[in-house]
Amino acid sequence: xxxxxxxxxxxxxxxxxxxxxxxxxxxxxxxxxxxxxxxxxxxxxxxxxxxxxxxxxxxxxxxxxxxxxxxxxxxxxxxxxxxxxxxxxxxxxxxxxxxxxxxxxxxxxxxxxxxxxx
Amino acid sequence: xxxxxxxxxxxxxxxxxxxxxxxxxxxxxxxxxxxxxxxxxxxxxxxxxxxxxxxxxxxxxxxxxxxxxxxxxxxxxxxxxxxxxxxxxxxxxxxxxxxxxxxxxxxxxxxxxxxxxx
Numbered sequence: 001x002x003x004x005x006x007x008x009x010x011x012x013x014x015x016x017x018x019x020x021x022x023x024x025x026x027x028x029x030x031x032x033x034x035x036x037x038x039x040x041x042x043x044x045x046x047x048x049x050x051x052x053x054x055x056x057x058x059x060x061x062x063x064x065x066x067x068x069x070x071x072x073x074x075x076x077x078x079x080x081x082x083x084x085x086x087x088x089x090x091x092x093x094x095x096x097x098x099x100x101x102x103x104x105x106x107x108x109x110x111x112x113x114x115x116x117x118x
Numbered sequence: 119x120x121x122x123x124x125x126x127x128x129x130x131x132x133x134x135x136x137x138x139x140x141x142x143x144x145x146x147x148x149x150x151x152x153x154x155x156x157x158x159x160x161x162x163x164x165x166x167x168x169x170x171x172x173x174x175x176x177x178x179x180x181x182x183x184x185x186x187x188x189x190x191x192x193x194x195x196x197x198x199x200x201x202x203x204x205x206x207x208x209x210x211x212x213x214x215x216x217x218x219x220x221x222x223x224x225x226x227x228x229x230x231x232x233x234x235x236x
Contacts, residue, residue, distance in 0.1 A: 014187065014189070015187065017186040017187055018183075018186060018187070065136075068135040068136060069132065069133065069135055069136070071132065071189055075193075077234070078196055078200075078234060081230045081231070081233070081234045082196075082200075084227075084230050085203065085227050085230060085231070088223045088224075088226060088227050089227075091223065092220050092223050092224075095219070095220065099217070101213070102210050102213065102220065105206045105209065105210050106206075106210075108206060109202075109203050109206050109207075112199045112202050112203055113199070113203070115199070116195070116196060116199045
């Protein structure tokens with residue numbers, strides 16, 4: 001379940017704006033606020049089955065966008081690469097042999113990465 | 119015009135799969151193959167006006183997706199950041215003072231970036 005929440009959350013971050021407001025609302029209740037199906041049904045005054053169907057439909061839409069565009073996969077690759085670069089830089093900075101001018105350059109790279117991760 | 123082609127090409131790379139096959143075909147003829155409206159019209163056996171309308175409609179769809187999702191902007195920021203990192207690394211590698219172990223690490227970062235840009 002935990003992995004599914006992360007995958008859905010990433011898909012929602014990318015493509016959520018393409019869902020209807022109602023679909024966004026239900027997914028947020030379910031995935032962000034951890035409401036149960038019964039709680040969402042009560043809140044919206046609809047059946048538990050209707051909530052379930054809405055979630056499945058909205059999830060399918062998000063998966064279909066990812067199937068067509070593959071953008072979360074592309075982004076994840078970039079993020080992993082940046083994570084690796086960050087690790088290398090931290091290692092280089094921790095080595096006393098690293099000279100001052102290079103140290104300054106590495107700090108600048110780190111600042112770029114930090115800004116990107118904001 | 120040149121800037122518009124780049125912008126449209128980026129939007130098309132990101133969201134083109136969400137267009138119909140026919141829309142994709144027309145945009146590719148127009149932007150990739152540099153066909154004129156008249157040439158596309160002749161090729162497809164439709165009026166020049168119909169081609170023009172199709173292009174405008176397809177462009178609007180791409181712009182609407184970008185308005186909602188903003189993914190090309192996000193990607194461009196990341197790419198610019200990676201470009202800057204690459205420049206720093208090349209500079210560091212060109213300095214004779216850079217020691218061997220660090221040089222090895224910088225080469226590894228460079229390899230990650232090169233792989234990303236493939």
